[in-house]
Amino acid sequence: xxxxxGIIGSGIGALASAIELxxxxxxxxxxxxxDIIGGKIVEQRIGDYRFDMGPSVFTEPHLxxxxxxxxxxxxxxxxxxxxxxxxxxxxxxQQVNLPVHKDEVAQTLQTEFGEDKAxxxxxxxxxxxxxxxxxxxxxxxxxxxxxxxLARPLLKALARLFQYGLHQTMHQQNRQIFKxxxxxxxxxxxxxxxxxxxxxxxxxxxxxxxxxxxxxxxxPVGGMVQITRRTQQLAAQFGVDFHTNERxxxxxxxxxxxxGLRTAKGNYExxxxxxxxxxxxxxxxxxxxxxxxxxxxxxxxxxxxxVFYWGMNRSFEQLGVHNIFFASDxxxxxxAIFDTKTLHPDPTIYIHISSKVEHSDAPDGKENWFVMVNAxxxxxxxxxNEIQLLRKRILAKLTKQLQVEIxxxxxxxxxxxxxxxxxxxxxxxxxxxxxxxxxxxxxxLRHPNFSxxxxxxxxxxxxxxxxxxxxxxxxxxxxxxxxxxxDYPSLRK
Numbered sequence: 447x448x449x450x451x452g453i454i455g456s457g458i459g460a461l462a463s464a465i466e467l468x469x470x471x472x473x474x475x476x477x478x479x480x481d482i483i484g485g486k487i488v489e490q491r492i493g494d495y496r497f498d499m500g501p502s503v504f505t506e507p508h509l510x511x512x513x514x515x516x517x518x519x520x521x522x523x524x525x526x527x528x529x530x531x532x533x534x535x536x537x538x539x540q541q542v543n544l545p546v547h548k549d550e551v552a553q554t555l556q557t558e559f560g561e562d563k564a565x566x567x568x569x570x571x572x573x574x575x576x577x578x579x580x581x582x583x584x585x586x587x588x589x590x591x592x593x594x595x596l597a598r599p600l601l602k603a604l605a606r607l608f609q610y611g612l613h614q615t616m617h618q619q620n621r622q623i624f625k626x627x628x629x630x631x632x633x634x635x636x637x638x639x640x641x642x643x644x645x646x647x648x649x650x651x652x653x654x655x656x657x658x659x660x661x662x663x664x665x666p667v668g669g670m671v672q673i674t675r676r677t678q679q680l681a682a683q684f685g686v687d688f689h690t691n692e693r694x695x696x697x698x699x700x701x702x703x704x705x706g707l708r709t710a711k712g713n714y715e716x717x718x719x720x721x722x723x724x725x726x727x728x729x730x731x732x733x734x735x736x737x738x739x740x741x742x743x744x745x746x747x748x749x750x751x752x753v754f755y756w757g758m759n760r761s762f763e764q765l766g767v768h769n770i771f772f773a774s775d776x777x778x779x780x781x782a783i784f785d786t787k788t789l790h791p792d793p794t795i796y797i798h799i800s801s802k803v804e805h806s807d808a809p810d811g812k813e814n815w816f817v818m819v820n821a822x823x824x825x826x827x828x829x830x831n832e833i834q835l836l837r838k839r840i841l842a843k844l845t846k847q848l849q850v851e852i853x854x855x856x857x858x859x860x861x862x863x864x865x866x867x868x869x870x871x872x873x874x875x876x877x878x879x880x881x882x883x884x885x886x887x888x889x890x891l892r893h894p895n896f897s898x899x900x901x902x903x904x905x906x907x908x909x910x911x912x913x914x915x916x917x918x919x920x921x922x923x924x925x926x927x928x929x930x931x932x933d934y935p936s937l938r939k
Contacts (some may be wrong), residue, residue, distance in 0.1 A: 457485025641748025880909025
């Protein structure tokens with residue numbers, strides 16, 4: 447008899463799990479509490495503008511194509527490969543457009559910031575080597591199953607053990623290599639890609655430089671929403687069943703074995719369950735009688751965000767697809783986010799403009815701005831007042847930097863913030879990535895992709911191993927599929 451699996455949520459980790467498990471011949475049903483499939487990777491049209499509402503940075507596009515080809519080898523996933531990673535704006539007026547590829551990046555760091563080109567090139571090459579060594583050990587396999595670890599890639603990774611900077615934070619390592627504070631700030635900011643602080647996160651996370659600088663970001667044709675739209679369409683084509691507007695209320699289990707799921711519409715029997723829900727809420731809301739692994743779930747949570755979606759009535763030639771307006775005191779900003787749980791008065795502002803390459807996302811001569819500030823999780827702040835004050839600060843900073851009265855350019859607006867992230871996406875307290883990576887052992891302090899207590903229960907997505915971001919969420923699904931095959935030998939091919 448065909449085994450049945452129920453998947454909770456429909457983010458990219460859930461959709462990737464659906465495809466990987468359908469490939470194994472399982473009957474797959476996906477439950478989404480909202481009316482749209484896609485988790486955080488969804489779109490919205492506001493007036494004449496189209497916005498990707500969630501993630502805006504797209505790296506390792508081959509993973510999406512490989513995922514589609516798992517069910518249909520003829521599938522392709524078209525995207526624009528960007529020729530610059532980001533445009534940076536500093537409070538003293540300096541603006542730097544950073545290209546991609548090691549040589550070009552190193553040359554720009556020398557020209558713009560006076561860095562030693564050879565030292566910059568050595569750093570980028572080292573991050574490339576570190577990434578390739580770490581990837582098969584920390585990202586593609588479970589750290590919680592010995593049989594996954596006992597393989598040749600582990601020896602290769604261990605051979606570079608002293609290259610990872612395990613005794614340092616990202617900032618400490620970057621400060622040793624680069625001499626200009628602006629360069630350090632640019633490299634430090636990569637900690638925000640999984641909601642962490644570069645002053646606390648381990649230097650190992652500098653491997654993100656491989657994706658950001660050496661390979662560079664891409665943009666899916668049709669926007670970020672195509673990642674989940676295409677995967678959902680293909681999964682449905684191959685028999686995956688999707689239930690929208692149906693929130694899962696309980697994971698059913700008996701004698702430590704999965705029995706199914708309970709929703710507001712009734713009970714469903716399943717042999718396996720995969721939760722793509724925030725791991726904290728998976729235990730607290732769906733399995734309240736199961737003792738949660740507190741040593742994992744008590745870790746500091748990742749940052750949240752406040753996002754303004756602005757339809758702008760004009761275009762800005764000085765801006766690109768990705769833009770950063772830096773805070774003058776970066777360390778103080780991270781202290782505010784993680785220590786005092788406040789918004790810094792001079793925040794770093796990120797602006798994503800997909801209409802720079804996807805021209806239909808905004809009317810001719812206009813732009814769709816995704817304006818984001820990293821924020822603390824929700825611990826009861828007066829968000830209505832904080833967001834109003836933040837908006838004024840953003841407008842003042844951008845008006846000064848761009849020499850245009852920004853508020854006069856806004857034709858339409860929508861706001862996302864920690865309370866809404868919690869309510870709509872079940873990110874506990876508005877946390878985007880579950881636990882932060884703010885300690886040296888963070889890679890080992892994420893929840894495994896399987897339950898050690900309940901047979902048939904698995905976990906995918908950004909709040910479990912291997913971590914935050916689209917590529918890691920896809921890899922979490924691959925790990926789930928491997929664990930399922932190991933646990934149920936009849937599924938092995």
